[in-house]
Amino acid sequence: MQGPRPVVLSGPSGAGKSTLLKKLLKDYENIFGFSVSHTTRQPRPGEVNGKDYHFVTREEMQKEIDAGEFIEHAEFSGNMYGTSKGAVQAVQAQNQICVLDIDIQGVKNIKKTDLNPIYISVQPPSIDILEKRLRDRKTETEESLLKRLTAARVDLELSKEPGLFDLVIINDDLEKAYSELKEVLLEEIKKTQESRKS
């Protein structure tokens, strides 16, 4: 595949993936581009259709999956999520580093493709801290919060598989976690900046 290597950010819901990603996209506006996933979950206040997600019905999404338009898709906490070929192509067409925010099933399925990204797992310091962050975020009902915590335990267990991730970032202090993220991406950032000059 042409262009810079994509980046996969995975890890439990509430671990801080979106927070880290937003910082990265803000600091390196032209370097990184977000792969906008499809989902059947309801938008949260402030989320923008086409920017945070493509919000679709289950029927619409299944139709596109059947038509072969998705690189990967998964069921998470009662909703469908997936990366369309178009989402990745839109970023790569800009010669930007494509960043995907996907769950661990997505990671396993992306491994079967030729995308060849850098795999990073963002993890909380503990399950208790994760629960507090998810509660404080105030985006979930009690039911979806409990589902996310169950999925988080599974995620943390499966993430121990040797070689699954190139890097595990424990997101305790946000600035420290962000520095670790930038550090691992430095080479790709430099390459992309260089290619802009020539």
Ligand SMILES: Nc1nc2c(ncn2[C@@H]2O[C@H](COP(=O)(O)OP(=O)(O)O)[C@@H](O)[C@H]2O)c(=O)[nH]1
């Ligand atoms: N496999 C897969 N997972 C996704 C995709 N988009 C988002 N996810 C994952 O779905 C989970 C739930 O995402 P979301 O509902 O936005 O909740 P949040 O992570 O708590 O903000 C997270 O683990 C995301 O990484 C996708 O396209 N494919």
Ligand SMILES: Nc1ncnc2c1ncn2[C@@H]1O[C@H](COP(=O)(O)OP(=O)(O)O)[C@@H](O)[C@H]1O
């Ligand atoms: N290092 C951190 N310390 C304290 N709170 C954090 C930290 N990182 C993220 N948060 C907060 O935790 C919540 C979950 O983070 P978020 O980025 O939404 O996680 P994810 O995208 O992985 O679901 C958010 O309210 C966010 O502001």
